[in-house]
Amino acid sequence: MIHLEHVTKLYGPVIGVNDVGFSVPAGGYGLLGPNGSGKTTLLNLIMGQLRPTLGTVRVLGENPARRPAVLRRIGYCPEHDVPYPGVTGFDFVVYLLKLQGFGGRPARQRAERVLQHVGMEGAMHRPMGTYSRGMRQRTKLAQALAHEPDLLVLDEPLNGLDPIGRHEITELLKAWIRSGRGLVLASHLLHEVEAVTQSFLLICNGRLLASGSAEEVHALMADVPNEIRIRCDGAGELARRLIAEDAVASVRFLEGELVVGTRSPATLYARLPGWLEGTGIRVHQVRSTDDSLQALFASLLRIHRGEA
């Protein structure tokens, strides 16, 4: 469905994406990366809005920059808010449907249907300037879905949605994947992507660092040093006990917490209750500092550079 081969995009001296290559069939894929990692550049290359400086981009068998006709089969939801504050959500979707080649009546019928589908039935005839952030997100998604494309490309589509909205849109996207069509969902939040799909493309500093399922990514992480923060009473005693364990690489104190370095966080989590047994040490909180995507990417970058 999407095939990128050694794609590099330069903005003058600045690297947007660097030697990215992957080939994905239909299905759902999460494009994960911190802010500024090159996700939007990659999506713009996929949508034909940018031309690669080097390499080739094929989407649904075509080069979208040269053959805009292929865009009829792609739905794109940009990160930016919906524009035209004086235009209603309905008119906006009708307008974009007409630009996809639909006539007046079919465009209006489809717009009404899709706006209802994303939960905008009550607000679709109001000017978009009066919309909440969540409504604008739903309208953006509606315009991407409206022409029933084969591939949906979404840039941070869950931003600004309340928990109910997130759940509804997540379910909608899961149903989309189940229907056998393609989805690329870009986000900087792991849990957002994990809720929709288990297939990841991890990008950082313009480089594709890893791809595969959640299990494969976790496997990649297995031997990477991780840090775990433990808030407890008797931290000194716990530190003394932990330093003797093989699974523990380092121990230090930071802001009243114990920071434990480990190459095997799973082992440490599993054995910690046993080490605490009978010590009288009371643990209030255990959390991994590497839960954040930023840490995951830092680790992957270290692997990429051969430093880990």
Place this chain on the structure above:
Amino acid sequence: MALWSAWVVFLFECRRALRPGHLALAAAMAVFPAAVIALVQLQGARLETRGDHLWVLLFFVLIPEAVCLLGLLLWASPILQAEVEAKTWTYLAVRPGGKPAILVGKYAAAVVRAILTGLAALTLAMAVFRPAEGALHGWACFASLVVLSSLAYGSLYLFLGVLFVRRAMAIAVVYTFALEFLVGWIPAVVNQLSVQYYLRSLLGQWYNLPGNPGWLRGIVGAAPAWQYALTLVGVAAALLALSALIVRRRELVANHGDA
């Protein structure tokens, strides 16, 4: 598909132009020449004397040169800049009709707006001035100039806006003062670089201006009118095609502006 897309964009932009703020601006521009002429007449100035065509020059300056030019400066030069800054371009550019179709649709809407405003201004000005003879001929001549002026200035400003996306308006203003208002009035071959020269020459042909008064020699051409009209239409078409070609190649994404 491209023609359909251009038509859809044209209709959408025309509907947006009907919003109260836009209509008020167009109305103010349409009333402006009539108001100036009324004030001149109130002062007792004689705009129409035998063999003299002072009113023709005044109409020329006020309608195709002020109303149409100013309108297109506002509506045509920032076509791309406004889309990129408002981040609307991304939504429009990812459509199968292609980016040039979006540009052509928006250009057509800007030109139609300028023509309608120019024609309204002309009709109002004529109603205030009431020439003693040749009113219909005058209206037809100036209506033709309004159409040609809108086509030519529209494509010129669009071209500047496509070339200099981020500073479209500023560049267009500098161009207007430097080339249209300064170089355009130099009585030498260089004034043929301005759109105004061709519009002025058309006016000269239709009102027999080149020899009368004498100071117009050199700033008004003596070739047949159809040549000037054809030049303006040709330049408009060429600049529009060039703009479409540039926008097709140009990478415009909201995150990076003009990438």
